[in-house]
Amino acid sequence: MKLFPVNFPGSFPAKSLKGRVLCVLGVTILLCWAGALTVLTVYTLRGQNSIWDSKLQAIGTKILMSIPSGKVMQPFGQRLRLQLRDEALPRDMNLTFQVWTERTKLIVGAPDSPPSPLQPDFADGFSSVTIEGIRWRVFSVADSTGQFNVQVGMRHEVIDWEIQRKTFGALALTTILLAVAGLLMWFAVGKSLRPLTALEAAVRSRRKFDLTPLPVAQLPNEIRPLVDSFNHLLDQLDQAMQGERRFIGDAAHELRTPLSALQAQAQVALRATTLADKDAALVKLLAVAERSTRLSDQLLDLARMDAGVNAPQKTLADLSELILHVSQEFDMQAQQQRRSIILALTPCPIECDVDEIGILLRNLLDNALRYTPEDGRVKISCGYTEEDGKRHVCLEVADDGPGVPEAEHEAIFRRFHRVAGNNGRGSGIGLSLVAGIAQLHDAAIKTGPGLDGRGFSVRILFPVPPASASVGAEVAPAQPA
Template sequence: MQTSKRTLKQQLLKWLLLPQLVFWLVGAALSYGVALHYANTIIDGNLQQIGRALSLLISTTPAGVNVALPPEAARLLDSSQQGSIHYTIRDPAGNVVSSNTLLPLPGKTELSKLTAEPELYNAQLGESALRIAILRLSPANGPYPWLIFQTAQKADYRNNLSHQIILSIALPLALLMLATSILVWWGLGTGLRPLAKLRNLVANRKPQDMSPIVMPDAPDEVIQIADSLNELLSTTEASIARQRRFIADAAHQLRTPLAGLKSQTELAMRETSPEQLRDRLRMVHTSATRSIHLVNQLLTLARSEPGSQTGIPKVQMDLARMLRDITAESVPRALAAGVDLGCEIFVSEAVTEGNSALLRELFINLVDNAIKYIPRNGCITVRLLEDATHYRISVEDDGPGIPDEDKVRVFERFYRREQTGNGCGLGMAIVREIAERHGGTVELRDADPHGLIVLVSLPHHKPVQPPGED
């Protein structure tokens, strides 16, 4: 019994949930990056707007430049929620004219080249990392044509904001993934339930039970599997039935000749006269010959049945040559029976594919039956014709023929129209089985003016001609 460490449900869960986890991680990272980009854009814009607002609050005093911040603005700059805003205002020479924190200048930037468009850079002030916006603006009043405004905010605020963003994105996605995983697990369990039901039906079935598996409410895929199993069960049941029938027929048919053989040998053992003993032995020989013929017929029938083998070995053969050889081999038996046996082949070559031993048995049975059952001075003709798709082989005799009501019954096993002779009633059954195994048919027709025609049709199987050859 084959076992596997992985179930179908486990494999489906792996292929459904692992890509989902990867997509979740990629989506969370992309969402975090996009949100952080827009947050940084907004914060950098705020630093620029604060610098512009400071330029409007400058006033000139004898002591220098003073930034007059309203109380609300001062509280906003020192807000702990937004993070403190640091600023430094410099004159064109770079000297600090006002600040709440001395902010460092960018390393390679010339102050004279600054414009009203802010330049953003990162800097370190003590142990704090800062994000700084620097721009040049003309104040509303005062002695300076332009001033340099620096506004900054600690990176801690940005980091805290980014953490909040990732949490606000990741937590709903994690809950969504958990809910999706539960639904996938439940859905797979529900979807695979018909397979589990089918497995239980097969596992709990008795070996003798060949009845069809019925699952009307199952999905189409499971119904297709059940139909395939039903077809297998039907084929197996038919094969077992054929075997049982063969065994029963063989036992029934062999019982009588073997019992007669035993009786003849017992009588022969009691005989004292050499002449009577010779007669008994002649009967024993006749009974043994009949038994051998019956066994051979039974074995041929068993080989020719569809369920006897997964596939009979087939080769390409020439039916015309086979029929000529069989006719030639049967001529001595025909002459001994006082019958004229002839062969008419109307094709030069009749290539087909099949089992040569079984096909020989088929045609030998037909010729032997004709020789056996027509009167002396009769005539038998073996013919081979060809049409577009089949070879037509007929064995025609001018004997008494077979009535229409018996034409079907002669193909039944052990059916004999006459109880005389050495036949066992298997010849025509073997002929039909072999013909059907080769995709052919057998038909009985009346000959004109009297007699019987046994017509066998076998499909063509012409060899493939190599390209370029005529």
């Protein structure tokens, strides 16, 4: 229900729904009252005039038809008037009549009728005349010969008073009915908005971080969708807070182990009696520090992605160039671990957030190197592929390590999940970051066997950007931070 934003200075707050509804109803009732007053006044004026004219016409016609035909009647002044038996009987002093003959002789007249004709020109029909300062409504009618003329009159003040009485009576009744309707509407509006007041009180009385859905059973149908959407928002907020709590708990648990290891290795280095023992302890200390740094970077990336504060800034970039840049960062690490990185790259532009894809590539490559044994291989390839009837840009990272049981292929992309019995030292965060970044880029993830039927492979299928279909499309030479 849409209400017009009617504003009256000092009447009610412009943002009050109840005030707006009551104001519109009040204006509507006032307009109805004014319209009813106009209609009643016009109708009563016309109706009463018609009624009184009909009465005067009926009385005059009856009197004329009661006069005997062919008889000579004497003027009224030559005879005595008849008297009433009971003087207490009411007399209508406002209605009068006259019977004239030959338009000059008054043969019959009411006791209070003036001596002069009510209708001086004796014209048939209705007229309003003033005699001795008194206004009369007169009906005059003559017989077919024109010898007799009957004139019947009623004081205008009586007619006006009757019109006023009936007009004010009808107006009073209309006012009462409209007032009752207004009160009923005011009560209905108040009762309809009462659930909102109760809802407000319920929200104010809630404890901090109470995100349970708001009750909607008693709400009007027009308000319920708004509260339903608010409940949906509360549910999303509750899920986000629950996820944040789980993240904080898991992060604290994951950081506890490397921090304890840092402290232990530092104590070993301090207690070492020989330079060789001290160097060995420092090497282990450096390895734990590198692991802690990697873990903290992953946690920060995961927290930033979960927060979703900034939407991915997508640009057209060549995936092969991004892979080449990231793989160069791991060359030294791969050589130290006696592992080799193989590249099979085809230029293929994709619409992506360069920094996010950099995080995805680093985590895939780090995960593959971490679980590949010495003298193992990690192959990174990209190019176009046709799957499910659609053309995709395919990124694949495969290794020849021990692999992942097929039953664990989906679970490894959940955060903090580790494959049971695996001796690797991963945190269980890297692949969950990969899954989250792929989802942000509308990419699909598929897993399978690695190199030579051994190990593990991760394939990410990106949608082909429309811009890449045009010849000579410009590709941003950006590099991941």
